[in-house]
Amino acid sequence: MARSEDGGDKKPLERLGVREIAKRVGVAPMTVSRVLSNPDMVAPATRAKVLEAIEAAGFVPNRLASSMKGNGRIIGTVVPPLINSGIAEQVQGMSDECQLGGYSMLLVQGEFTTEAEEASIRTLLGWRPAGMILQSFVQSEVARQLLVSSGAPVVEISEIKGRQPIDMVVGVSNFETAYAMTMHLAAKGYKRIGFVSTPIHGNDRLQQRRTGYHAALTELGIENHASLEVEVPITAAGGAEALVTLTERHADIDAIFFSSDTLAIGAVQECHRRGWAIPDRIGIAGYGDMDLAAQLYPPLTTVKVNRYEMGRRAVRQLLDRLGGKQKLATITSLGFEIVDRESA
Amino acid sequence: MARSEDGGDKKPLERLGVREIAKRVGVAPMTVSRVLSNPDMVAPATRAKVLEAIEAAGFVPNRLASSMKGNGRIIGTVVPPLINSGIAEQVQGMSDECQLGGYSMLLVQGEFTTEAEEASIRTLLGWRPAGMILQSFVQSEVARQLLVSSGAPVVEISEIKGRQPIDMVVGVSNFETAYAMTMHLAAKGYKRIGFVSTPIHGNDRLQQRRTGYHAALTELGIENHASLEVEVPITAAGGAEALVTLTERHADIDAIFFSSDTLAIGAVQECHRRGWAIPDRIGIAGYGDMDLAAQLYPPLTTVKVNRYEMGRRAVRQLLDRLGGKQKLATITSLGFEIVDRESA
DNA sequence: TGCAATGATGGTACCGGAACCATTCGATGA
């Protein structure tokens, strides 16, 4: 395709750089650089020649080098296991928005232990990202310090209220959502409502959801019983197991609010297995409104939170800040919706 | 926490580098660099002092700089939308393995159009990754050329057979899996078996699955009818829709093989809605064995492919190559399993 | 006609680790 006219063209290794291209065209390296980042500063004729040479040589500019001059184009992010419901959508949203803004996304898997979190953040900072997006609040004080002194903007996707954010926050009020769903269930006539979640410890979101559930019950004049709450792994099997546990503990339980659709769907399957009618025998509510929720039989009543949008927004915040559009720390609360379907 | 003893310590910006650390400790920059990458070459006493200074200053070495010297620590990957079933697990596997090997993962969203693919690969190459992992075969000839001349090892996670791979391949034989499942359904007594997939065009995997389905039917002495095949979007609703379409077209259809569990699950829900007994009225088979498949009511017969492992293996191949353990192009075929449950 | 303003382009240093080679020094052996 690219024919070799002058001696050194014959597809050498990847030993190409602006200097090499410049030499071939007969201009200065700076001019080539300008064609790449500020095309308007270069005369059309020159620009065309440079672009042609770039094309012919299959030259791909080294972003590492330009990043070193301070124009980082990496958005770093630490996420919990992608398999968890909702995270994938969120990452998708982040990725899409990154690409739109011309940034690349560096993805680091983060556990929730303090030291793992710190390690993840160290790794990220090593790449001198233009900005960072973190799931839930940063626990480690050291990591917090590192982030602040890095000077890069940070978005925490998390619970809206609570701890002091490092910089910006995007999220929903998990308290509100859970409160609203619990009240919704009560309004539908359910008297004894259980609450099932994945392990709560160290997870702001879940803590807030449980608190919201508690607050609603209290407001309804219902006493909170720890025996109405269960923690299970985030799998369909976990949901089924929780249903079994709770109905064994309380024969009169008439509704269960699951902190994740995955769990709720598992519970619905368990009901089918037992021949229990939903919502007559027991009402089931989920959280997340994943794709399957609406298609489920019976359709799942759930809290709809737009995780994709959450991811997009987080990146947008970052890019706006980088673009100098806003200086201040911001907290963006996305709305939510109680999707009332037939399962409760 | 870190107290400032000598004048210049008081947490300046992020203007730290090996040179600065070296100055503070009273050694040469090279020594600091060695502490970071070849600690054994530095005397324990010196090393300790350097580490202490690093710790105190909150210094995080700049990986961009070291990457420029040829020790890239980025594994780049282009993936289809994460929301698609299975991809999330796979990315998880890749990510875990990357971290184990001390690499960071750059994630680029890739569409399946030729130009989008090319753009994604260009972006990736800009970061001079140590290796790359691509989903399905690369279509664009230009992109292919770029990849080859980049000199970095490439793993395509795709269909095992077929096109000439760029370098290494990890995957399963989609032909085999679909062939096996179709034969399995026939062995269970199903006579008229439909095939539902997401859009096949440009997707090697799906093409091979369909071919496997065709081959099995042919071997069974059954003629292939295009009317037994439907393409729908990869959602539960799509699966339900496909079930409707096929049963309307062929009243005598007695089993449907879905190319994704998500579709199959949607179809199962549709059956519940219609009060159709599974597998008596119709048999349903999926592909992927996602978490929910086993918990579904009735449990879903499906093809189990370990996507997580696939991701892990892909990265492992890359790292082995980088470590010089193997030189040749390899094709790794992972096994699969027909999980016979009650839905068919 | 002359000189400042504008636009296009070139030269060079720099970002921050690390490869490469040089140097220092104490220990060992003949």
Added chain:
DNA sequence: TCATCGAATGGTTCCGGTACCATCATTGCA
């Protein structure tokens, strides 16, 4: 006692794009 060797450490340069400033050529306007 001195040559030899290896371990520890230092000095310099380079990777490749680009910020910064300098240099021209051209144009506008007093």
